[in-house]
Amino acid sequence: MEYMFASPDCNAVEGLVIGINGTFPGPTIRAKAGDRVVVTVINKLHTEGVVIHWHGIQMRGTPWADGTASISQCAINPGETFVYNFTVDRPGTYFYHGHYGMQRSAGLYGSLIVDVKDGEKEPFNYEQDFNFLLSDWWHRSVHEQAVLLSGKPFHWIGEPQTLLINGTGQYDCTWKTELTDNTSLNHCETSKDGERFCKPLILHVKPNKVYRLRIASTTALASLNLAIEGHKMEVVEADGSYVEPFTVDNLDIHSGESYSVLLRTMGLPSNDYWISIGVIGRDPSNTFLGQAILTYFRPTHKPVQIPTTKPPQTPDWKDHNRSLEFAKKIVAKKNYNSPKPPKISDRRIILLNTQNYIDGFTKWAINNISLTLPPTPYLGAIKYGLNDAFDSKNKPPENYDPNYNISNPPLTDATFGNAVYDFEFNTTIDVILQNANVLNKINTSEIHPWHLHGHDFWVLGYGEGKFRDEDEENFNLENPPLKNTVVLFPNGWTALRFVADNPGVWAFHCHIEPHLHLGMGVIFAEGVDRIDENEIPKEALACGLTATLNLQTAARLNSGAHDFTPNHYLLYAIGFLLYLSFS
Numbered sequence: 001m002e003y004m005f006a007s008p009d010c011n012a013v014e015g016l017v018i019g020i021n022g023t024f025p026g027p028t029i030r031a032k033a034g035d036r037v038v039v040t041v042i043n044k045l046h047t048e049g050v051v052i053h054w055h056g057i058q059m060r061g062t063p064w065a066d067g068t069a070s071i072s073q074c075a076i077n078p079g080e081t082f083v084y085n086f087t088v089d090r091p092g093t094y095f096y097h098g099h100y101g102m103q104r105s106a107g108l109y110g111s112l113i114v115d116v117k118d119g120e121k122e123p124f125n126y127e128q129d130f131n132f133l134l135s136d137w138w139h140r141s142v143h144e145q146a147v148l149l150s151g152k153p154f155h156w157i158g159e160p161q162t163l164l165i166n167g168t169g170q171y172d173c174t175w176k177t178e179l180t181d182n183t184s185l186n187h188c189e190t191s192k193d194g195e196r197f198c199k200p201l202i203l204h205v206k207p208n209k210v211y212r213l214r215i216a217s218t219t220a221l222a223s224l225n226l227a228i229e230g231h232k233m234e235v236v237e238a239d240g241s242y243v244e245p246f247t248v249d250n251l252d253i254h255s256g257e258s259y260s261v262l263l264r265t266m267g268l269p270s271n272d273y274w275i276s277i278g279v280i281g282r283d284p285s286n287t288f289l290g291q292a293i294l295t296y297f298r299p300t301h302k303p304v305q306i307p308t309t310k311p312p313q314t315p316d317w318k319d320h321n322r323s324l325e326f327a328k329k330i331v332a333k334k335n336y337n338s339p340k341p342p343k344i345s346d347r348r349i350i351l352l353n354t355q356n357y358i359d360g361f362t363k364w365a366i367n368n369i370s371l372t373l374p375p376t377p378y379l380g381a382i383k384y385g386l387n388d389a390f391d392s393k394n395k396p397p398e399n400y401d402p403n404y405n406i407s408n409p410p411l412t413d414a415t416f417g418n419a420v421y422d423f424e425f426n427t428t429i430d431v432i433l434q435n436a437n438v439l440n441k442i443n444t445s446e447i448h449p450w451h452l453h454g455h456d457f458w459v460l461g462y463g464e465g466k467f468r469d470e471d472e473e474n475f476n477l478e479n480p481p482l483k484n485t486v487v488l489f490p491n492g493w494t495a496l497r498f499v500a501d502n503p504g505v506w507a508f509h510c511h512i513e514p515h516l517h518l519g520m521g522v523i524f525a526e527g528v529d530r531i532d533e534n535e536i537p538k539e540a541l542a543c544g545l546t547a548t549l550n551l552q553t554a555a556r557l558n559s560g561a562h563d564f565t566p567n568h569y570l571l572y573a574i575g576f577l578l579y580l581s582f583s
């Protein structure tokens, strides 16, 4: 991991991105289900720690490899190395990204594709797959962004300048939304030194075939919609689970989500076709759209032309109902052993999402608590009972004040906090995400994609306004989809269910990078006592109070406490006597 100068969207001024092995985005990792993946991370950032989160991988048996700073491990210091060693148990479209500060916004990400095991088949056929890793790009550095957000008064970072596909975008191109007479690509195609690196991604396809597009979004902020001119798409996978196929003209994808769609190519294509990616859910302001070209192989090898048609318009960003209808179409695949949720839950937590002030600083809070991560990773703090490492005395609230007016939030300050929701092992948990209006903007409620670590959850339903107990009657317990990221729509609620059966400490948070930075997340812990401490790599827990723990172990070992001392003989003698007395 290393900062590099780059201009992913061909803006004249280069900025900094975090590259991996000299590339941005990082290399695509491709594995087969059941594979053990071993990745050595060497931190070559000069002055910052780093971690990598493997988004969508459940880390069963290796919770210390989840790559969340302060939660599952210590940040890897500059110059240090950390080895992630984990199993990818389910095929699907995933990605990896930084999970320390706002490093995802700095471009620290790459794709992770898990194919089916040898000899197994996907429930659909295709000729070839194409990979689209979508992101958004700001010309201000991530450090400037963090300072803007953390200041008093608060300065919002604004919308992105450009949308990127596989790390490439086209800022300020004449063909932003429609073509001008001059169809040359000018600076959008050629960089200063003549290297063509900003031209749009080109998919070469043959007529009458089926292709799989793997689309994942690691945007820092933007919710997106993707449309392919003249073609429909059949949605077949969401967040690594197969879904009941459905056909769409365009696809919504929010930060943290991934989809596979099947694209059937035409028999007699008349042209090359645009693929457009636009912003939904928030006013896109001047964001330059993401564009790619679908080009058909031709007998005469003509160079790829910029299509002479207009790129498809993505839907109106304000049309949340359309997005909600899209989200509701995603259900588990029929007759495919899709696991069903338990019929009832053991515990229900309601999480109210609000924007708040704390001492004049603008923050996001959940049930009035804005998450501030402690220096000691929770995994070690809980495992070793280091009660001072975080607020272990208090439990975070299970609900919010029933009189709270979500349309007109009171101007009460929130508080900072870092207490943990701890779940009894193997119990079924329902979470209701509840949206509200933001501060100081009449009638404005924002969209929040929430991502859970360590689990997939069933999405049981969406609703308008405040969640009421009766809404439970309409939960979808028949074929709810399994996802790891779900949208909380403006003014509404989203209900989800999962079984707390994965020992570890797991973040659950809004996947909008600045929102997490401003406290929009909670921490879940389950079965931590079941984790074998001998398996936790020592370097994962060598900071904060857990560092002291490592030092104590080292000191004990150095002082020879592991040698056979007279005390051991005494214990053995007592044990032997007990054995004799019982036998």
Ligand SMILES: O=C1O[C@H]([C@@H](O)CO)C(O)=C1O
Residues within 6 Å of the ligand: 156, 355, 438, 439, 446, 515
């Ligand atoms: O966190 C945010 O702050 C701004 C706005 O709510 C206040 O300026 C915005 O659009 C966000 O998503």
